[in-house]
Every structure is written in structure tokens, then in C-alpha cells.
Amino acid sequence: MEAYLGYFLYLLSLLTVGGIYAIFALGLNVQWGFAGLFNAGIVGFVAVGAYVYALLTTAESTFHIGGFGLPLPVGMAIAMAMAALIAGLIGLVCIRLRSDYLAIATIGIAEIIKLIFKNETDITNGPRGINKIPRAWEHFSEERFYSSAPMSWIATPEQWVAFFDSLPNWYWQPLFAGTILLVVFIIYKMLERARTSPWGRMMTAIRENEPASRAAGKDVTKRRIEAFVIGAAIMGLGGALFAQHLRLIEPTNTFDPSKVTFLVWVMLIAGGSGNNRGAILGAFLIWTIWSASELLIAGMIDVISAVFSTLDPSILATRAGFLRMMLIGILMQVILQRYPGGILPEVRPASPKAEKTVAGATGETK
Amino acid sequence: MAMDTVLSVAGLTKSFGGLQAVRGVDFEVERGAIVGLIGPNGAGKTTTFNMIAGELPPTTGKITLLGEDITGQRTDTLYHKGLMRTFQLSHEYARMTSLENLMVAAPDQTGESIWSSWFANGRVKQREAEVIELARDTLDFLGLTHVGEELAGNLSGGQKKLLEIGRTMMNDAKVVLLDEPGAGVNPTLMRKVGDMILQLNEERGYTFCIIEHDMDMIARLADKVVVLAEGQVLMEGTMDEVRSDERVIDAYFGGEVV
């Protein structure tokens, strides 16, 4: 039974991390899928969200500024707002750049953001990062939570201790995964509603044909910044959840562009850009492949070294990690060439059916 | 007539680097008129249009719409003031249906604010119903009802042109700038485009300013013709006057009598 519990918990962790990546992918979908903005600096917004959340919610610390111990939802809300604010500033100056210029500019800005987090040691603890970041649910079993409002209204600290002791040590895991899935669901619902509303139609119009949209009275620059900011806010929220999941963030390796920015792009392209369900599917699928490929490659090395007994398995093992990266790269190429629209290609919302329509009333059109 | 000028252009110039594309253009468009803008290639017609429509800021000069100085205002602002334009090459939204193409162009859409799309669903739906109604009527008027659900990218060149005109109808436009409505359209459909322009002019009182190379079409539609050559107004007058003017024949028709 123990083993099944293990598999269950691993599944939960796949859902947790997959869910966090789904949030990033949904944010990118607003920017790229809806508005056609090539943001290659995802990692910058994620880092802003994660750091703001971490600084606001951790307990007071000598390592970094503050540790303000704010309630978790407040930290998450401010993380979102900060990411949005920074995206707004970037948008004001960069939004008119053409696709790959915007990509290069955003990569550069994301790197500068990371450098600031890395070098402003007094504020962020520099390269050593911030740890003890509170995680939803798990941290309610921490003294500073159950001894203060609102938890202290419900029961005394002693009762809380007894209550948490009676739970298995993984009690928070399904709750945390559930919270993330709920967040994904809410964002999905909101984006779907936005997409199928006139807002989504307008965004598609701007993406499809800019001069015509201007002539149709759309303030293209403002709308693009709007999409950029909304996407960044979602990424900032994802960043806050990412920080909760990791519980330690540091600027160099946590926010490695090839593992955040690139992976999220692979997810969105694989799932289908412009399609919210595609973004979510892509995120879970690619993360599962990414995570499980380690087990897979370890298994393959066992098999290979069993068959070719002369081969030194340790050499294979030291290089297995690189094969994983290669696998993702190749997968990306295959998807790009074979499924240019992704697994779930973009579907425009059904336009209201004309009663008089004779032919071509397919309901949904691509 | 001059009392009721809706659009006037005064001393408009535009230089790109060292090149002066437009050098001092003046003309006026009266309410309810159809004005043709003609001239040889490179005469500065489209540049003038782009300046009026707010795509390009003029180097010098003044543009007045309904008595208000609109020089250098953006295209999307002018839309709300009743000035609309079409494009020489059709700018349809290829991956949206014809109906949606029209709906995009409707004004005052509550649902275009993301907040109302999330939190004011009722109002959004109400306005959306009106917009659909308007778009359907427009399709009927254009004779495009049968392709309402078709992706705009799949329409023929002429149908796309009609759609362009249809977009101007979604916003009750006061002045419409048409950039070569006849380009790349077969003669039958061209006639229909012409009919439509006349009908809009008469029934709805739209004022038109048209760039067109097809002289027959201009002759049929325009009350007044402004001839541009080398960035300047060569002359203005009725089509007959223009046709018989020596200077025009020299500059435009290259000496050949049409």
C-alpha cells in the first residue's frame, strides 16, 4: 500500500507543478495566443512574482529585507500587481517592437531583472536566495499561523497542534495541488469568457490585422499593453505559487531561461497557441514528459548497461540529463513541423448563427 | 455648398527624409458629396489619405473635420469622430468570419473592456445582440448574407472590398475615405460596388472621398474631382472639366487623349 501512496503523491506533485506551468502557459497565451506578442522574458515576470511573494510573506529574517509575514493571499495579490506594474512599464516602451525584436528586448530585460535580484544582496539575499517561503495549507501547521487570527479564533494553539498531529504528514499535498488546480480553473474560466466576448474578438482582430483594427477604432497600442499586462499578472501569480512550491528561490538556477521561458513556450506551442485548453494540456503533458523522462532514461540506462555489459553505466548516467534536454528539443521540432497549430489548434468562438445561412454553417470555425 | 464643408485639407505637406511626397495640398469636401482623388502613380494620393486618416503625421498643414482641427490625430480617435477609411489592398481579418469582420468595427462595445466581459455579462450580451443585428443587416445590404459564416480569407477579391465598405457602415460614418475600391475587382462586382456607394450616399448621407484609377467609375460617382500630380493639386472641378484640361492631359494621361 505504501508504494501506491507514493505513486499517488508523485501524481499530485505532477499536478502541482504541471498546474503552475499551466498558469504560466495561460499567461503566455494571453500575450502570444490572443495578442501576438512574442514575450521571451517570461522568466522575468515569474521571478518578480516569486520574489515579491517571498519577501512579503516570509517571517522576519536577517538575510533579506523584511520578511513581512503578510497573509498568503495578500502576498499573492501584490505579487500579481507588481508583475503587472513592471509589465506595464516595459509595455509602454517596448510594445511597438516587431515580433523577434520584442523577443530579444524581453529576454534582455528578464536578464536585467535577474541581475538586479542577484546583486541587490541587501534586499534579496543575492545569489543565496530566500528560503522558508510559506506554502499554502502546509504552513497553517506553523506556529505563527495558528497562533494568530483568523486561525486563533477557531481553536487554541494546543488544539491546532493536536489537530495537525493527527493528520498524516502529507495532508497538505492534495490540498495544495487542489488549490493550484482551482487557480488554473478560475484563470481558464476568466480567459475563456474574455476570449469569447467582444474583447477576444478585438484581440484576434488586432493580431490578425493591425491597420484595419486601427481604422475600426481600436487603440492598438493600449490594447497590446493591456494583453501584455494581463499575461504578466498571471505569470506573476504563477511565480508566487512557484515560490510556494519550491520554498526556496534564488536568482540564477531557479529562474533559468531555458527551464522556464523555453519550457513554457514548448508547452504553449505543443498544446496549441490561442487555445486555453491547449495551453493547459500542453503544460501538463510536457511537464509529465519532462519529469517522467528521468525515470525513463534511468530505466533505459539500466537496460542498456545490462545488454552491453562492457559499457560503463556511470558515463551514461552522468550524461542522461543532457539527453533529457535533447528530447525536449526534438519533440519541439516534431510538433512544430507535424502539428503546426499544436495538439488543440485555435478555435474561434462560434459566431452567432445567422438564421438565413444556407451553407457553411459549421458552428465552429477554425 | 462651401458653407457646409465637412472635411478640409489646407497646405498639407509630407517629406520622407529628403523626399517631398506631398507638397502643399488643399481641397475641401462638402457634406453629402462624393469627391474623387485622382492622379498618376506617385502623385501622393495615398500619402494624403494616410495623413487624413491619421496613419501618418503631416510635416506641415492642417486637416479639419466638421470644424475641428484633427491634424495628427490617431486613426482610432478619428474613427470615433466619424472618419473611416478602407484600404487599397483589402485588410480583412482572414481567420474570422465575415460576420465577425463586421462586428469588430461596431462602436461602443461594452464587451471590449475585459472587466465588463468578466463582471458585466448582462450588459455585454445586450449590446452584443444589437451588434449582431446591425452586422446581419449590413450583410444583407452588401448582399453577402450567404457568406456570413465563411472565413473572410476565403472570400473573393470583390467580396472583400464589399466587406471593407461594410465595416464603415457599422460605425455610422460621416466621412469615408475609400482607397481604390475598384482595384482587383471584376467588372460586374465593380458596378455593384459603385451602386452601393451611391446608395449609401443618397440613403444614408455618407460623404465620400475616393481614390480610384478607373476613370469610368470616378465619372459615374464623383461630383467633384481633385487631380494630384507630383504632390500638388493640379486642378479641381467636374470630371468633364478635368477631362478637357490640357494640364491634366499632359501630366496624367501622358499627352494621350482619352
Added chain:
Amino acid sequence: MKKTLLATAATFMATSAMADVNIGNPMAMTGPIPDLNAPIAAAVDLAAQNVNDQGGMFADGETLNIVRADSACDPTAAVDAVTKLINVNSVSAIVGPVCSGATIAQAESVSIPAGVVTLSVSASSPAITNMEDGTDLVFRAAASDAYQGVALAELALANGFDEIAVSYANDDYNAAIAEVFVQAYTDLGGTVTANEAHEPNKASYRSEVATIGATSDNLALFSYYGSGGITLMRNALETGAFTNFIGADGMLSDELIEQIGAENLMTSTFTTSASDDSTPSFAAWKAIADEAGVPASDPFVANGYDATFMMALAIEAAGSDDRAVIAESLRAIATAPGEVILPGEWAKAKEILAAGGEINYEGAAGNQDFDENGDVAGNFSKSTIVDGAWAAELIQ
């Protein structure tokens, strides 16, 4: 697709069918320091091999398996890797990861909540000391920077450097130790003439070297040899900005000699967790390592061996690979009282434990006595070039 499924199934079956003892070993196989990681991984394997060659685990001689995963020096990867190790591979304990950031993240996020013991090979961040709240699950076989930084400051002054310039790589390990060093050095009366971070992995450090080089002839260099340390040192030597070098274990490597040349390193001194030739435990370790072709005195290689060997001893002493009991027995086997066990002496330890005796492991990298925070004090040695190779000498 079928092949993929088969391979996955094979892995799952392999792990669940084993009645052996499994230890999870997340290592920084990819990421910024794979080259430092490789010899440490070899040392971990060597420890497991010694155990298995000398009778294996428990009375029935079960095999000790090292289940390796990639923590990439990256919190995200480490958390994912350890989640798999604990839940899918059902390991009894974690040995590794290499980097402090990865260690803290995996411990706080996964292994502490799951109640699994972590024994880090080389995480040296001072933050680890006070990380736990009411649990006793995180240990490390490498001394905190707080110790090494102080030892290094004393050494610098003992060498007669009463003023020094400091350059550190802006990563978690080097930034931490540099901070401790500067603090201790100033407290002891030294003068720090310049203290600048440098970005790891740059093509050139000449301007950095020139900027701080004007201030002193002595350089305290904190960097990984694999991520810019060698380049910086080379630039410093080429421009002649510095004559004396001192630094911590990130720089101490045979690769430094290979790349820069022993003749250019005559005025360089680097400290490391005690790799003291004179102690019997280091001699025992060096014999084993040399035979297996593992570089015995590269950074944290000895610690890698110690960590694995101690974990095996702890499980053996506990008499079961149940996660819950390992922490306590880890303390027991590492500290006095008890018969002293040296690296490689598995059979001897097994015998004593089977007879109900107590043991005290004296590691290759120091005595490995854990304090209440699970830290080891560590001894330190300084390494200098003698006859074209590093020679270590115990200083503390």
C-alpha cells in the same frame, strides 16, 4: 510509444521488486557545475561498491543501491527529482544534493514534510544550520562556510597577508563564504582593500582583476574552478595584478594544475575540508580512491564518500531501512563513543554492529561529528603545490 511504456514499466518494476536498500542520490549532473559533480558522484558510487563488496547490508547481505537523479543545482529540478526518489523509488534516505540552494529547496519542500533524512554532500550555506523547525532530518557532511571562512581568514593572517583584495563569484556558495571570510578577516585585524562580486562564467575578467588589483598584491578568490575561477586566476596571473592567492575548496582541483600549470601556482594556497595526509582516515580514503581512480582531494569528493558511507552505516545500525529511525542512528554512528571506523572499513563496522557494539566513523573529510543542527565542524587543511601536485596540511 510502446517502447516508452515498456521502459517505464521496467523502471517501476525494477524499483518495486527490489528488496534491497535504496538511497536516493540527487546530484548536479546538469546545470552550472557538472564538472565538479562528476568526481563526487564517482565517490558516492565507490562507497556503495565498498559496502556491497564487503558483505552488503544487514545479515542477509542485501545490496545497497544508489538511485541517482538530476538536481541540476536548481531548486525546481531538485524538488522534482527528490519527489520522484521519495515517492516513486521509495528510497530510505537522501544523500546529496550538491548545491545549497537545491538542498534547502528539496528539504523544505519535499524531504522534511515527508520525514526523510537528508545528508548533504557539500551544501555549505549557513542558512542550512537554522533551517529546521522542530525536526531533525537535515545533516551535512561538509562544514558550514561559517567555519571555513573563519579558518581561511586565520590562515591569511598567519601567512602574513595583512591586507587583501576579495573577489567572489556571484553564486550561492561563493558569495556566502566570501561574506564570512571578510567578516572574520576584518575582526581579526586584517584590511580588506576591495570586495567585489564577479559574474560567473564570463569570457574575461581582466577589468575586474585590474580594478581590484590596484589595491593589493594578495587576492582571496572565491569561485568554482569550473565556472570562471580558472579564467579569473589566469587573467590575474597574466596581467601580474596579484602575486599571492588564497581561496576555499571550490578552486582546489587537479584541473587547475592541468590548465594553469603547477609552476604558475607556487604562491597559491587553498583550504579545504580536512584532506589531511597525516590522518589515518584520509590515508585510508586516499588508498581506496587512488585504486578506483577517483580524484581524492578534489572539492567535496571525500565528503561524498563519507556521506554515503555514513548513511549506509546508519541504516545498518538501525537494523532496518525504515525512514523514521535513520536520523537517530546517523548521530550514533558518527559520534563517540564507539570503535573508530575508517573509510572502507565496512566489514569491520558490520561485525561490531552485529555484536551490538558502538562505532564512531572518522571520515575522509574530517571526524564528521554532527552538532545539534546536523552540522559538522570540520577540520581544514591548506593545500599548496609541492612537486607539481596539491599537497595538503592540516591547519585546524
Added chain:
Amino acid sequence: MWDAFGFEFVNFYLIPGLVLGCIYALGAIGITLTFGILRFANFAHGEVMMSGAYIAWTIMALVGAAGIALHPLVALPFAAIFVIGLFLLCDRWFYKPFRKADTIKIVIASFGVMLIIRSAVQALWGPNQITFVPGIARPNAWLQSVTGDAGMMILMPNKHLWIFAGTILLVVALSYLLNRTRTGKAMRAVSDSPDLAHVTGINVETVIKATWIVGGICATAAGVFLVMDTQTLETTMGFRMLLPMFAAAILGGIGKPYGAVFGGLVIGLAEELSAYPWIGDTPLLSPGYKTGVAFAIMVVMLIVRPQGLFKGRSF
């Protein structure tokens, strides 16, 4: 004067800046040509450069095993052949299918190629650092004594002299190619105006091949020069060079090879000089921010003057 200000400035800031600038410049030539002619930002360029250096090392090691110590510059042309092959294969498999598609597709494809090449190199050569030539490079004694006698001592190791010479040679060869040969003129024409070039009957596919070849030679040279300078080969060096090279290409103007050379030198100098104590005794900018200098120049350039200093194409 020389001692007080010039000696340190020239030897420790200016010359290293120029060396770095030469490397950026060579890399940026390939980027700017690809950007100008194929109209996409090739994110795999840095990795190709890195693989070129690895191949050069392998050639040196193979020949070295036969007892002949090969200078990296001798291995360079052979490595360049491999790199050109690699570029052409990438083009055939990964870029050509997207010739007519949105730019984004091909940019993302190049992202993927970047990952594939890097992990392939890591898997083949392993993660350990390797070096062309061990030891440290002392300044050229002759140059030191001659300039020292003139009162302006210049400290430059031989490797830097080689790098300067190699860069100048390549840039001269490139300018000959672009100005005097048919292919070169066609390349410039396509870069300036692809549609017009098509009309005038230029074979665009040939031009694209030529672009990869020129870019490949320059990228290999940049990679080999970089390793000659740092004497360290490791697998992430390509990506680290990529953004400064983009910055150089944008600074010089997209599609302008001379602009790229100029941009490379500016970026290289800016990075090194940012740490110079211009005001007072402390570095102008903490060296921790050194990498940020190139990014900042790039972003500012994109916003203020996207066509670059040399009036390249802005899209």
C-alpha cells in the same frame, strides 16, 4: 601620463575590451546576415559557435595524439567545414520547412535547435571543462620591450595578437566577398530588399546557402578565438555569448555586416569599460552587473533606434 592613466587603462581595459569585441563582432556578422537575409533571429547561433570550438579541439586532440601540436588557427578551417555542414543541415531540416511560415515558427525552431546542439555537445564531450592550450599566456616580450622603450608599454599575449590578426583578415575577406563577388552582391541585395532581389532574378536559395557558409566561418572563428582567449572550453559559452552578439547586431543595424563589426567592438568595450573607475576609485558599475551592460545597450537601442547606428533594416 602613460603610467598614471594610460598604462592601466589601455592594457587592462581597452585591449581586453577590443579582444572581446572582436569575438562578438565575428559572431554578430553571422547573426546580422541571417537576420537580414532569412529574416529571423537565430537563437542557435551561439551554440553553433560553441560546437565549432569543440570540433576544433577534437581535431587538435586527434592530431595531437599523432604527436603534432596543432595551433588552434590551423584547426580552425577544418572545424569551419563541419560547422558549415551543421548550419546547412539545420537549415535543411529545421528552418527550410518554415521559409514561408510566420517568423515566430522559425524563431522557435531555432530555440529548439539551440537546445539540441547544446545537449548533443554535452552528451558527446561530457560536461568537463577542457582547454586548447594549458598554462598562462605571458605578454609578448618583444612588443613589451619595444613599446616600453617608447614609454608606452603595451602588454599583449600572443593569443591576442592572433585574435586581432584573424579578425582583421576575416573582415577584409568578407568585405571583398560582399563588394567584389557576384554572390556577395546578391547577398547584399537580398538583405536590403528581399522582394526586389527576387524580381531581379537572384537565386534566393543560393544566397541563403552562402549566408550559412559565411556565418559558419565567422561563427567558428568566433568560437575558436573565444577559447583561445579564455583557454577554457565549456558548453554554456555559446548561450552566454548570444545576447551580447544580438546586441552587437542590433547596434550596428540588422543586415549590415560592418555595422555588426562596429557593434561588436562597442559592446565588448562597453562591457569592460563599465568596470573602469571613471569617477573616484570604485568601479563605475559593480562588476556583478557587467553582463547587464550589453543587455541594457541592446534594449535601449531597440527602443530608441531599432534600425541601428548603420541604418539597417527595421521591421
